[in-house]
Amino acid sequence: MPLEILGPMVVLGIAGIALLLHLTGQTAPMRFETEDDARRAWLREHGEDAPGTVLVAANGRAALLRLGSGALGLVTIMGADPAARYLTGASWETTTKGLRIRPPDFAAPRFDIALSEEDRAAWLALKDQTT
8 A cells, every 4th residue: 555545544543543532531531539539549559558538639630648557648640540659758838729749759849739728728637637
């Protein structure tokens, strides 16, 4: 088959598949719908430290967990997958939109978590109970 025909067929085929996936909702970002979703995401990475209290952000993009060991953990959405991190030694700042958490980890310089006033107060209260 000539390249003049094969090239457009491949490009249009890939574009068609991408469009079909998007229209069927397969490209929607992941969200934590319930506390159990965040709990399962944490346990997938850190199964040895089960979470007790779980606070999920209203937008479903992050969750704060008090763990069985007494430490705090943060689960965030990174594209289509969750990422779980311990928050031991993290610095916390309030921002106009919620919280900025800076873990002592060069791989994750900061997390800007969008929270309502009530959610921010609950997250800070859980942090204060742990420290």
